Amino acid sequence: MDSEREPVRVVIVDDEQLVRMALRLVIDGEPDLSVVAEAADGDAAISVVDEHRPDVVLMDVRMPGRDGLSATRELLSRPSPPRVLILTTFDSDDLVLGALRTGALGFVLKDTQPPQLLEAVRSVADGNPVLSPAATARVIAAATGPRSSHARDSSRDAARKQLAALTERELDTARAIADGLGNPEIARRLGIGVATVKAHTGSLFAKLAVENRVQIALLVRDAEV
Known part of the structure; x- marks a missing residue:
């Protein structure tokens, strides 16, 4: 600062x-x-x-x-x-x-x-x-407990519609975020550089109209992709 x-x-x-x-x-x-x-x-x-x-x-x-x-x-x-x-x-x-x-x-x-x-x-x-990636994963787990089949289907359909705008690599990045991984871990999993992970994450924020990684992860979990 x-x-x-x-x-x-x-x-x-x-x-x-x-x-x-x-x-x-x-x-x-x-x-x-x-x-x-x-x-x-x-x-x-x-x-x-x-x-x-x-x-x-x-x-x-x-x-x-x-x-x-x-x-x-x-x-x-x-x-x-x-x-x-x-x-x-x-x-x-x-x-x-x-x-x-x-x-x-x-x-x-x-x-x-x-x-x-x-x-x-x-x-x-x-x-x-x-x-925090670890904290993110724990919050998501708490937020994805049992729901009615109607509510689950509705959430899944809405989430899949949002995720349809992503490239395959962006979707891979979103899945890794949902698993609670930080940027270095995502880079290792996908075999790309950290700067590229950051670029993909920035695209996720823009395309999905979200403000943080928790919202990305919740969409992935709702979509069940």
């Missing part, structure tokens, strides 16, 4: 004080990041965001009172909203998926190592989605 830029302003939202303290220590230790406020629930999050106008909100999803999904939806419906990065322990996968569909830019596990957490905050601040 450019050293001449103002520090990225971060709000931490979590009902556990120890979690907030730990995150603040990690984030405030970086010269290009600054925690400007904390909140213990969704209502407080909206208030502190209104007051401090942060660049990034680290948002827990399951809290007493107003949960993180509701707060995220409210924040992202407003003009010039902050970027939202979801915090999860994966006991609330449905809420995480709901937040991603609402417009959150990604999610990280609460036990993510500090260097990866800091990189996630910086990436989200720059408008880039943050979706």
